[in-house]
Amino acid sequence: MAEPVNTGNGGGAKETGGSDSTGIYAAAKIQYSGSVAKGGGTGNVTSSDVNWTPPPCWYAPYLGAKDFKKQMSKSIEDQMSTPGMGGTAGSALGQTQSHYEDEFGWAGHPGYKDYNVDKDGEGMFWAGVENPNESDVLKRKSCSALPFWVDNGEAPPPEYEEAISPEILAGLAYQHMQLPDTKVTLAPAANTKVNLPTWAWLNKAVFDEVQATAALNAPGFNIQATTTAKPVSLKLEPGTADATTYPASGECVINADGSIGEPYAQGKSGQTPPCGLKYLRSSGDGTYNLRATITWDIAWTGTGGTGGDLPNGTFGSEQAITVQEIQAVNR
Structure with missing residues (x-):
């Protein structure tokens, strides 16, 4: 070959x-x-279907x-x-x-x-x-x-x-797609307290749909396919079993305005965050690795009115979280 x-x-x-x-x-x-997300891509999408591979x-x-x-x-x-x-x-x-x-x-x-x-x-x-x-x-x-x-x-x-086709090009475009960083905004940020709800969110401006196009142009033969990835949910994995996630599944769905979660604001300290987590044990002298993974819905369109769905994709990253005990004062 x-x-x-x-x-x-x-x-x-x-x-x-x-x-x-x-x-x-x-x-x-x-x-x-x-293929590159707004603000620059940081990594390639991973298919959520273990049986699917690019051509x-x-x-x-x-x-x-x-x-x-x-x-x-x-x-x-x-x-x-x-x-x-x-x-x-x-x-x-x-x-x-x-x-x-x-x-x-x-x-x-x-x-x-x-x-x-x-x-x-x-x-x-x-x-x-x-x-x-x-x-x-x-x-x-x-x-x-x-x-x-x-x-x-x-x-x-x-x-x-296996002759090259829009569908094959779509699979290759999928493989080349670069997705944005998934570092979520937290409140409190990198340091939180035991049993204190931590709010998590992603603004639409931080991440948006990503497109990648693959094209082959040769004498008498010109085809292309564009693969589009749209974010649909955020999965939070606290990095320890001693934690509670909100919602319980740890999966925060996308809002109508394209954001995920809700920013923390004054007056919300007594509320349960729509997207977030609560650590039940101190991280001691170390940290917990909070993993945030975005699931992307992926579809493609190609030459001749072709198109269809591809397996959902995921891309995630980790951020270190310090969890401290709340200090009580004895009188």
Whole structure:
């Protein structure tokens, strides 16, 4: 497979899909844009569905007919490095060349005449591209087919289920999405007292929906998908079993105005916070690690009116809380 390069999580416009000094993989580049939350992102979203993973690989436009013929006329080492050729060896390589040279084919895979040179400019050979952020085990499971031809404007043959599509791009955009820090505002702040309710909240201005777009533009083939994450709830985990959360589930839902929780104000000391917690034991000489995790509802839209839902995402961070005993004065 082609090894994508110049990849990264988050940031502004990013590319993946390959681009060596000759530009040989340029057609497989995927452009990323957006993806960073207001004020700068701090980490990638984690899927709440343990069975869901971003695409480990995909098929994408690779080379035109003349360029592919040129690639296959190089040394055996260069040919072996061609996407899809890694498992081809010895005499099988010559048989593979015949597949492109003189219409040698097999069931469901007709051969090509002179690498389709007479159709140069009318389509491209597609090949497997690996997702550099996924495990090698997942990569090896698919996308190992020999390069195949697709006419400009035509859909890839249906048997290539991993052919790049808006849905695959949506999964890649999901993987690149950078979410904002989830440090909540507390009252009292970093220091609180045993049995004293601590209010917690997040203003809408601190976090908002985040979008990431992934696009692939090649001759005769242009698609994209935009993934949108919207915050829906805040989960508080006190860092100790000796604590009570408000509400009892520890999950504070988003308000109508897009905020979570309610800021503390004078006169509320006797009230129960709509979002917060109460520590029942001192942290002693140390601190408790309060973890605040935002759950994000994630959906996507893509080329051709496509779209749908993706698994909810989560992103959280920890902040140290000192809990002191309330000192009583004996007279």
